[in-house]
Amino acid sequence: MFFSSKTSNESLHHDIQHCLAEFFAMPIEKVGAWFELKGKSLTISLPFAAQSLHQLLKDTLAAKLALHLSPVKDIDVLTNIGVAPTLMAKRPKIKNIIAIASGKGGVGKSTTSVNLAFALLAEGVKVGILDADIYGPSIPIMLGNVDAKPSSEDQKQVDPIMAHGLVASSIGYFVPAENATVWRGPMASKALSQLLNETNWPELDYLIVDMPPGTGDIQLTLAQQIPVSGAIIVTTPQDLALADATKGIAMFNKVKVPVLGLVENMSYHICSQCGHHEAIFAEHGGQKLATQYNLPLLAQLPLNIDIRVHADGGIPLQISQPTHPLTLAYQELAREVSKGLYLKVTTS
Numbered sequence: 001m002f003f004s005s006k007t008s009n010e011s012l013h014h015d016i017q018h019c020l021a022e023f024f025a026m027p028i029e030k031v032g033a034w035f036e037l038k039g040k041s042l043t044i045s046l047p048f049a050a051q052s053l054h055q056l057l058k059d060t061l062a063a064k065l066a067l068h069l070s071p072v073k074d075i076d077v078l079t080n081i082g083v084a085p086t087l088m089a090k091r092p093k094i095k096n097i098i099a100i101a102s103g104k105g106g107v108g109k110s111t112t113s114v115n116l117a118f119a120l121l122a123e124g125v126k127v128g129i130l131d132a133d134i135y136g137p138s139i140p141i142m143l144g145n146v147d148a149k150p151s152s153e154d155q156k157q158v159d160p161i162m163a164h165g166l167v168a169s170s171i172g173y174f175v176p177a178e179n180a181t182v183w184r185g186p187m188a189s190k191a192l193s194q195l196l197n198e199t200n201w202p203e204l205d206y207l208i209v210d211m212p213p214g215t216g217d218i219q220l221t222l223a224q225q226i227p228v229s230g231a232i233i234v235t236t237p238q239d240l241a242l243a244d245a246t247k248g249i250a251m252f253n254k255v256k257v258p259v260l261g262l263v264e265n266m267s268y269h270i271c272s273q274c275g276h277h278e279a280i281f282a283e284h285g286g287q288k289l290a291t292q293y294n295l296p297l298l299a300q301l302p303l304n305i306d307i308r309v310h311a312d313g314g315i316p317l318q319i320s321q322p323t324h325p326l327t328l329a330y331q332e333l334a335r336e337v338s339k340g341l342y343l344k345v346t347t348s
Contacts, residue, residue: 012070013037019061020044024339030346040073045080048338049205051124052331079124081205081338084345086227087256091196094128096229096341097207099222099257103244105213108265108301109234111311113210114142116232117166118318119327119334125205128160130195131170132222133212134188140172144314148173157200164319169199189221196226206338213244223255230260230341232298237264237285249293260340261296262286263333266303296340299333301326 016035021028035044042061050057054077065072083095091097100113110133117129131139140146143163150158150173160167171191201207209228212218222228231252235245245262252259264286268277281303290297304326310317317327 009037012072015064016042016061019064023057023060024050026339030343037072040071042072042075044075044077046077047080047082048335048342049079049081049120049123049125050335050338051079052122053335054124081125082342082345084229084341086229088225088227090227091201093201094204094207096205097209097227098260098337098341099132099209099211099228099231099252100234101211101219101231101248101252102213102234102241103246103248104241107213107234107236107241108307109213110138110142110210111307112232112234112263112265112301113208114139114311114316115307115318115326115330116334116337117206117208118164118316119330120206120208120338121165122318122322122331123334123338125338126203127206127208128167128169128201128204129208129210130199131168131172132192132195132209132218134171134191134218135212137170137172137175139168139170139210141314142311142316143168146172146314150174152200157198159200160202164316167202167204169195169201171195189217192218192221193225219251220255223252223257228257230258230344232260232263232337233295234263234265235286235289236266236281237283238281239285241281242285242289245289249295258344259293259295260337260344261298262290263298264300267300269303272305296336298336298340299329301329301333 017028017031020031020034034046035042057077058075061075081095083090100109100116102109113129117127120127129139131137140148145161145163148161150161152158160169161173209222211222233245233248235241249259266281270277286297286300306317306324306326310320317324318330321327
């Protein structure tokens with residue numbers, strides 16, 4: 001039962017806290033600062049992205065309040081993303097930087113980065129994406145704007161490229177696709193710093209950084225010189241990928257960047273003809289790794305042709321098919337990532 005029969009303001013506050021805590025599966029002590037009650041108006045400011053749940057939350061609260069003859073008539077739900085503390089000073093206008101990393105290539109890291117960015121956007125927050133893969137930039141292809149050329153109004157900072165409401169920066173917008181970026185580690189690391197610091201980013205709640213695979217110079221530059229709020233490790237269930245994902249976790253632990261959790265790509269394949277689930281790349285690998293390091297397994301995503309088609313076509317699944325099961329899965333991932341970062345901040 002959400003609400004007691006008492007009608008005092010103190011009791012009402014207590015009951016709203018219980019409702020919020022139960023709705024979001026959060027400790028009750030975390031939610032007390034989320035709402036303000038003034039007369040017949042209740043304003044809730046969520047510290048994480050969950051716009052797709054706002055109406056359900058309002059309906060749930062309204063039904064319970066009405067059941068117990070509460071004076072509250074107007075309920076408003078807002079989003080107010082906080083700033084996670086970092087070892088380095090924050091970049092102007094960017095609240096939180098989230099690194100998407102993997103120990104090896106071919107596990108769907110860039111696909112995860114793009115779809116997570118658009119899912120966060122759909123959940124009502126301001127998002128940008130930075131393609132940190134200097135040697136193999138793929139974000140321009142996935143955003144469908146490989147021919148876009150950055151411009152600058154002041155000749156000091158470059159304006160990011162806009163795609164479907166998402167702002168992006170990538171070396172791929174500066175170097176022709178047919179040219180190879182043959183740079184040594186220090187030069188590539190400098191290029192990454194320039195992409196971050198010399199891009200005229202708008203106000204952002206989250207900047208998603210698509211990391212190159214591995215744990216080399218560029219990864220260390222990002223971890224040691226850029227104020228990363230948290231990292232997500234992408235893997236597949238197979239042992240080879242898990243062994244390399246372990247190195248990624250170890251690297252972020254060494255440089256004191258919190259790992260928010262794991263995303264297991266290609267967890268299974270669903271036959272389009274009969275619906276049979278098959279674990280092509282083994283199974284339970286991501287869960288075992290998450291348990292070993294006491295990390296949340298944020299998502300287990302299937303091997304699905306729609307992801308490949310939309311990535312190659314440059315029209316994100318979130319945009320073209322907003323009700324697709326994978327679209328909804330990425331939005332759930334976005335909510336978990338945003339909530340997980342908030343919990344890391346409040347428990348650190």
